[in-house]
Amino acid sequence: MLVSKTHEVEVQHLLQQLLSLARSRSPLPCVCLRAVKTYQVKCFEADVATFAFPLQGTCSFRENDDWITVNPGEMLVVPNARSLDIEYAPCKASGEFVALSLSLAAEQLEAARLLLAAPAPQDYGHTIAVSIADLHTPLSRWVKAMTDGRRPLSLHAMVEVVLMLYAMGCHGLLRPREPGLAMKIRRMVAKDPAHLWQATEIEQLLGFSGATLRRRLAAESTSLRIIIIEARVAEALRLLMTSDLPVKTVASRVGYHSVASFSRQFSNRYGIEPSSFRQNGSVL
Numbered sequence: 001m002l003v004s005k006t007h008e009v010e011v012q013h014l015l016q017q018l019l020s021l022a023r024s025r026s027p028l029p030c031v032c033l034r035a036v037k038t039y040q041v042k043c044f045e046a047d048v049a050t051f052a053f054p055l056q057g058t059c060s061f062r063e064n065d066d067w068i069t070v071n072p073g074e075m076l077v078v079p080n081a082r083s084l085d086i087e088y089a090p091c092k093a094s095g096e097f098v099a100l101s102l103s104l105a106a107e108q109l110e111a112a113r114l115l116l117a118a119p120a121p122q123d124y125g126h127t128i129a130v131s132i133a134d135l136h137t138p139l140s141r142w143v144k145a146m147t148d149g150r151r152p153l154s155l156h157a158m159v160e161v162v163l164m165l166y167a168m169g170c171h172g173l174l175r176p177r178e179p180g181l182a183m184k185i186r187r188m189v190a191k192d193p194a195h196l197w198q199a200t201e202i203e204q205l206l207g208f209s210g211a212t213l214r215r216r217l218a219a220e221s222t223s224l225r226i227i228i229i230e231a232r233v234a235e236a237l238r239l240l241m242t243s244d245l246p247v248k249t250v251a252s253r254v255g256y257h258s259v260a261s262f263s264r265q266f267s268n269r270y271g272i273e274p275s276s277f278r279q280n281g282s283v284l
Contacts, residue, residue, distance in 0.1 A: 007133060010133075010136055011073055011131075011132060011133050011136065014132060014136060014139060014140055014143070015055060015072055015073060015132075017140070017143045017144075017147075018053055018055055018100055018143060019055045019056070019098065020147075021100065021143055021146055021147060022055060022098055022099075022100050024147075028146060029102070029146075029151070029154070030100050030101060030102040030103075030146075031100070031101050031238070031241075031242045032098065032099070032100055032101075032242060033052075033088070033097070033098070033099045033100075033101055033241045033242065034096060034097060034098050034099075034241065035057075035088050035090065035096070035097045035241065036090055036095055036096045036097070037090065038087065038088065038089040038090065039087070039088060039270075039271075039272055040085065040086070040087040040088075040271065041085070041086045041087075041088075041237065041270055042085050042269075042270070042271065043083050043084075043085065044083065044084050044085070044086045044234075045081075045083055045183075045186065045230070045234065046078045046081060046082055046083075046084060047081050047103075047179070047183060047186075047187060048080070048081060048103050048104060048106075048176075049078060049079055049080050049103070049104040049109060049173055049176070050076075050078040050101060050102065050103050050104065051075055051076065051077060051078075051101070051102045051104070051161075052070070052075070052076040052078075052099055052100070052101045052102070053075055053076075053099055053100045053101075053132070054070055054071065054072050054074070054076070054097070054098075054099045055072055055098045055099055055100065056072065056090070056091040056094050056096055056097060056098040057072075057088065057089050057090045057091040057094075057096065057097035057098065057099075058070060058071050058072075058088075058089045058091075058097075059076060059086065059087070059088055059089075059097075059099055060086070060087040060089070061076065061084050061085065061086050061087075061127055062084065062085040062086075063082070063084055063085075063126065063127045067087070068127075068129060069129075070129040073131065073132055073133070074129045074130065074131055074132065075129065075130050075131075075132050075135065076127070076128075076129055077127065077128050077129070077130055077165060077170055077173075078127050079124065079125040079126075079127070079170060079172035079173045079175075080124055080125070080172055080173070080175065080176050080177045081176070081177040081179060081183065082124070082127070082177070084127060102158070104158065104162070104173075105155070106176075107155070108155055108158055108159050108162060109162065109173065109174065109176065111159045112159050112162040112163055112166065112173070112174060113174050115159070115163065116163065116166060116174070118166075118174070120174070120175055121171040121172055121174055121175040123171075123172065123175070124172045124175055124177060125170060125171055125172020125173070125175070126172070128170065130165065130168065130170075134164070134168065135161055135164055135165070138157045138158070138160035138161045138164065139157070139161060141153070141157040141160075142154050142157035142158055142161065145157055162174075180220055181206075181213075181216050181217060181220060182217060182220045182222050182227050184206075185202060185206075185224070185227050185228075185231075186227050186230060186231045186234075187231075188202070188205070189227065189228050189231035189232065190231045190234065190235055193231060193232045193235045193253070193254040193255050194252065194253055194254060194255045195255065196255070197228050197255075199213070199224055202224065229265050229269070230269065232254040232255050232256070232265070233254070233262075233265055233266045233269045233270070234269075235253075235254050236250050236251070236253075236254045236262070236266055236274065237266075237270065239253065239254070240274060247259060247262075247263075247274045247275050250262075250274065251263075251274075262274070263275065
């Protein structure tokens with residue numbers, strides 16, 4: 001019973017450390033998400049392996065049919081690129097949702113592969129929720145390294161987290177999905193969403209003819225126009241959740257001169273007006 005109580009205290013201490021990190025104004029290689037109203041993001045595109053820590057409120061995800069809720073004290077593990085439905089719900093006591101989200105670098109995953117020297121996993125695995133109690137030691141080292149601004153040590157600690165998750169059966173982390181053409185273009189646009197992207201420019205950058213590009217994207221059930229819109233509004237969502245920029249500024253930063261046009265595309269994609277989002281949620 002004493003061990004269990006001690007364990008619980010350690011987890012609560014780690015949660016407080018993560019929350020302090022989330023409230024930090026220092027530049028971090030992770031993002032703090034905050035909202036004060038429940039909302040749902042359909043078909044959220046995770047481009048790489050991602051960890052998320054709900055610290056206040058809950059984060060729920062749906063990969064196939066069933067919703068799974070991740071609570072404070074748990075970590076959401078998205079093992080590689082995929083599309084998810086995600087819902088954020090504020091804590092009833094504090095009235096806000098706060099979470100940290102971290103995208104793993106390719107170098108971290110490659111380091112884990114080299115250390116394990118294990119055969120490539122046979123499948124991509126599933127998105128899961130795990131207890132941070134099972135990862136307490138490396139996560140504590142990660143938080144300390146981040147707090148102290150020691151990036152190499154923070155990278156090392158997160159590699160250990162990957163190794164421990166692999167030992168727990170989360171093998172999909174070590175089998176990255178090769179990005180399809182749509183994802184490659186989405187990443188290209190996301191790097192400079194305000195740029196006036198034209199089909200001819202993208203065709204030249206990729207080395208495809210217009211007909212080939214349209215045919216390849218049709219095989220992925222999408223189009224260049226849809227990809228550009230998705231990349232822009234996805235960046236807008238990130239800005240709305242992680243900054244206090246006015247909606248007009250967010251629209252401009254992702255390539256929209258008309259707030260009305262931006263609001264329409266954002267609403268079509270996420271089911272909520274960006275103005276309502278800003279009224280009901282802001283950054284720490």
